[in-house]
Amino acid sequence: MKFTTIYQGENKIEIFNSWLGKEVIKVNDEIVSSKYSVFGTDHTFSMMDNGIESHCKINIGYGINGIVFDFYKNERPIIESPRAGCGFIFWLILLVGFIVGVAVNLLTRG
Secondary structure, three states, X not given: OEEEEEEEOOEEEEEEEOOOOXXXXXXXXXXXXXXXXXXXXXXXXXXXXXXXXXXXXXXXXXXXXXXXXXXEEOOEXXXXXXXXXXXXXXXXXXXXXXXHXXXXXXXXXX
């Protein structure tokens, strides 16, 4: 599913993220990066901007509002999202839920 769209100059940058952990970055409807990730990852790619090649990086991860991303163009920040907060709590709750689920399953078999 589409996470967000960024309009940067003459380019349309789209970020997609699936429930299976596949992250896809498209520039002007062309895939420029595709990776699988559980905790988020970095995507690097190049795009033409007014006839000049720009080197870009998008970092996808988890933050206080859920999935967040940072966008850098030629090593300069264009978009930076807050990452502090519930990322650790989310994974802690997920881990505790998994452990409780395994424990309940083991106790009900006996």
